[in-house]
Amino acid sequence: MEDEKKTFTGMKENHIEGRNAVLEAFRSGKTIDKLYVLDGCQDGPVRSITREARKHDTIVNYVTKERLDQISETGKHQGVIAVSAAYDYARVEDILALAEKKGEPPFILILDGIEDPHNLGAIIRTANQAGAHGVIIPKRRAVGLTPTVARTSAGAVNYVPVAKVTNISNTMKELKDRGMWFVCADMDGTLMYDMDLTGPIGLVIGNEGDGVSPLVKKNCDMVASIPMKGDIDSLNASVAAGVLSYEIVRQRMKKG
Template sequence: MVKEVVYGIHAAIEALDNNKSVSRIYLSDSLAKNRVLEIEKKAVIGHQPIVKVDNRRLDELTDHGNHQGVAVEIEAYSYVSLPEILAKKTDHDPFLVILDEIEDPQNLGSILRTADAAGIDGIIIPKRRAVQLTQTVAKISTGAIEHVPVARVTNINNAIDSLKDAGFWIFGTDMKGQDYTQWNAKGPVALVIGNEGRGISPQTKKKVDQMLTIPMVGHVQSLNAGVAAALLIYQGFNSRRIGS
């Protein structure tokens, strides 16, 4: 069975609290006593073994990541299907985010964190040429990876067609488009965030119903994908709250 190592206090505790299949917990012999007691209590509840190790061993397990003295070994992160996301019953119109070949795990982790905070109903990523759910993504998401459903699809454009058939409006980001602060995201919507360097692919652009732009007056006419996604997600979030 494929395993992943999740590390860092918040990511590890989130994995334990959400009943991830934890096979082993590694604790540094220098971890603060209150944190040790907190994790030990959770380990007793979940019947998970604890292994006390030194920081050198934790460095090896986490590829020298910022483990904060704790790491847990879990089954690899699982994905949901697009039909499962569409079948999810909520008391509101769904709001989805589509990531068109995002490659940086820092960006995916950041977007997951924002998506959880804003109540996004699901994220769609491609199976190829894009970052997947990994321990680095889990660390950056600070536990949000446990709460936001992620669907992995073979073809983004086919997924968009399925969303349109289900009544969704598709929005994208481009240098030319409507000012994002004027975006009304009410109704079933999906927001496409493009690749860090190439943006949204030409084929996917043809599927988008409306383009949104983030006005910029500086010398660098682009934003980090995670930052751009956060601005757009929260504009959508706020527009949906007004009058609700």
């Protein structure tokens, strides 16, 4: 429940309420991450809104009136609340173009279902400091570029391109065809110090609870583990991303 409250807090900073306002937001081209619609409501205006949502590949969640009331600040949501992105998303092509512009082999963080906005913001901040060229996140079952993410990134979201894709596995396959290879973080993998993490690389970080999904893991070329000496068996997702990112930095500096 606490995680839900955190999520709602992020939404209230960047949401659009009411049928006309939401419809105009879609038609104006505003990036909408999620749409919340009163379950069972199928009148004309709502159908127009959900049609626009499908056209823009926006996630639609059908929820109870109680849930809408909880999210709403105005109490005048009219059965629809849209959550807009705090920042515009980049394309995967933009990330690759940035690497090419810098004359560096691509270094991309691929996040397989990060749900905590504080984790995403921290990872974007690390990506900036580690010299990564961008971050790729999925459209579904993951947090987007909320104001909380922007704040936690300490401004790094202004400098790190973040692309949102429909299917992480398909995107990885397309990038493999362009010469990239992928390593994911998993406690059962090879010790990261014993791996060659140079070259055009994608670092895959999994969901906070379940880790990297089986299908995404199957598309990884290597599985890296972080040495741990403590009494618990895992690291926070953003910490794991930082540790592995800087091992990539270390190896690149040593090779270069």
